[in-house]
Amino acid sequence: MSNKSSINVxxxxxxxxLSLSAEEISAATEDLQQIVDMIDQMQSVDTNGIEPxxxxxxxxxxxxxxxxxxxxxxxxxxxxxxxTEDHFYLVPRVVE
Amino acid sequence: MQWEPVIGLELHVQLATSSKIFSGASTAFGAAxxxxxxxxxxxxxGVLPVLNENAVKMAVKFGLAIGAQIxxxxxxxxxxxxxxxxxxxxQISQFETPIVGAGSITLEQEDGNNxxxxxxxxxxxxxxxxxxxxxxxxxxxxxxxxxxxxxxEIVSEPDLRSAKQAADYFRQMHNLVRYLKICDGNLAxxxxxxxxxxxxxxxxxxTLGERTEIKNINSFRFVERAIRFEIDRHIDILEGGGxxxxxxxxxxxxxxxxxxxxxxxMSEDYRYFPDPDLLPLQISQTFVDAVAAELPELPEARxxxxxxxxxxxxxxxxxxxxxxxxxxxxxxxxxxxxNAKQSANWIMGALSGYLNKADLGxxxxxxxxxxxxxxxxxxxxxxxxxxxxxxxxxxxxxxGGEVDEAIEVLGLKQLNDTGELSGIIDQILADNxxxxxxxxAGKEKVLGFFVGQVMKQTQGKANPKQVNELxxxxx
Numbered sequence: 001m002s003n004k005s006s007i008n009v010x011x012x013x014x015x016x017x018l019s020l021s022a023e024e025i026s027a028a029t030e031d032l033q034q035i036v037d038m039i040d041q042m043q044s045v046d047t048n049g050i051e052p053x054x055x056x057x058x059x060x061x062x063x064x065x066x067x068x069x070x071x072x073x074x075x076x077x078x079x080x081x082x083x084t085e086d087h088f089y090l091v092p093r094v095v096e
Numbered sequence: 097m098q099w100e101p102v103i104g105l106e107l108h109v110q111l112a113t114s115s116k117i118f119s120g121a122s123t124a125f126g127a128a129x130x131x132x133x134x135x136x137x138x139x140x141x142g143v144l145p146v147l148n149e150n151a152v153k154m155a156v157k158f159g160l161a162i163g164a165q166i167x168x169x170x171x172x173x174x175x176x177x178x179x180x181x182x183x184x185x186x187q188i189s190q191f192e193t194p195i196v197g198a199g200s201i202t203l204e205q206e207d208g209n210n211x212x213x214x215x216x217x218x219x220x221x222x223x224x225x226x227x228x229x230x231x232x233x234x235x236x237x238x239x240x241x242x243x244x245x246x247x248x249e250i251v252s253e254p255d256l257r258s259a260k261q262a263a264d265y266f267r268q269m270h271n272l273v274r275y276l277k278i279c280d281g282n283l284a285x286x287x288x289x290x291x292x293x294x295x296x297x298x299x300x301x302x303t304l305g306e307r308t309e310i311k312n313i314n315s316f317r318f319v320e321r322a323i324r325f326e327i328d329r330h331i332d333i334l335e336g337g338g339x340x341x342x343x344x345x346x347x348x349x350x351x352x353x354x355x356x357x358x359x360x361x362m363s364e365d366y367r368y369f370p371d372p373d374l375l376p377l378q379i380s381q382t383f384v385d386a387v388a389a390e391l392p393e394l395p396e397a398r399x400x401x402x403x404x405x406x407x408x409x410x411x412x413x414x415x416x417x418x419x420x421x422x423x424x425x426x427x428x429x430x431x432x433x434x435n436a437k438q439s440a441n442w443i444m445g446a447l448s449g450y451l452n453k454a455d456l457g458x459x460x461x462x463x464x465x466x467x468x469x470x471x472x473x474x475x476x477x478x479x480x481x482x483x484x485x486x487x488x489x490x491x492x493x494x495x496g497g498e499v500d501e502a503i504e505v506l507g508l509k510q511l512n513d514t515g516e517l518s519g520i521i522d523q524i525l526a527d528n529x530x531x532x533x534x535x536x537a538g539k540e541k542v543l544g545f546f547v548g549q550v551m552k553q554t555q556g557k558a559n560p561k562q563v564n565e566l567x568x569x570x571x
Binding site for chain 2 (some may be wrong): 015017054057059060064066069070072085086087
């Protein structure tokens, strides 16, 4: 195998909003490295001239008529939310 | 050193569908918080997005209008990032294979040197919700009604060379999407938002300078001011020997400046991949042809028609064709009075003056095209004089009402009755023997005095031409 892809686990953890300990980072690095090795192996297959697939099913998207069919009662959905007020979902302050 | 700005715009256009792009929830503006955010919009487990056919049609319509390649096969991808107004943790968008490929528009310039502006692509995606920062102490309120509203993101090539050109491009696109009826164009409600990519380079250089991106600007004026500020900022940095950092900035209209939102170290990493919930979109040439058949007459074609078929000046034709609401008003007026020049004059003159003063758009005009058209017809058939027509117009603006009825009620009907006029003229001639003598002696100017007296006596209702003739007969 030629150049091994390197993995920046702290960066990936930040993108996924995960807080990982040093041990978890090292374990995740090892796991992910195996996955990357497998992908590197797949990269060695000659795929010249083969159209990339966007979906495993050999089918195309069905379209919907532009009609309003959903009547929403926010109370139902907001039972699941940790914090709401006046039908807003509340989250810790996001500074713009 | 001379610097050349290089600008590209990304426009986010909310498509005027009734329902969301992937769900059957309503897209209407102004509902109570979260009353239009259904399970699909919220990204609850087990839901599946199903694509809205009308959103696809509108995207194709736009593509055809800019002469773009329409990709019959396109793919939806997930753009991954975390923000509270994006409940799924990803936005469904199109990355490598957008529905609309490369096209272009001709940017109309006042000096007549029109510019071709390349459009790189336009793709379908879903809008995010809204974060409300000032309603709850130490917390942000999230309203997800806007989530899933269909957007067409239109990406231009970096072909714009000044802040003014960028604002003109934005305006022209605003007119185009309203002509196509794919967007309501309401900037105040965020129906069209603009991101601007700005860089500068030494004049004559062919390589691009480092660029910054100004996010989420929603007015023509602010686009121009934000870009102007940013160009000056780049030039100041470069002339001071510094380097421009690639970063994302936002425009603060109150202070008229741009500020850093995200630096380079926080640059996005969206990890796009095809959305497994959505099969590839395949549309047929028949579908595209059907949309093409529905394309309305576009601004440029309309302008040419106004000049060539209706005989309007280039200035009037442009004035009337730029904005689809104005063009429709004009055509409705013309339809009734069949007098293009007068229709143009009344719309561009009295009506436009009134609307400007009252700060109203033509779609909010207190007088209808029917009223203006009938008024012009009554002017043409001699019922009204230009003076009484203006009186009637002012009356219609403030009081409304039916044209012929108002003419009766206000007594504006031009006096075409020779007998009645004749009597009035005889009286005036008898009262002013000196002037009669002067006129008889060949002092033509005095004729104007008599016509003025008659008009005064009849409160402007006499036909000046007829008055002239009658006085000449009598002397």
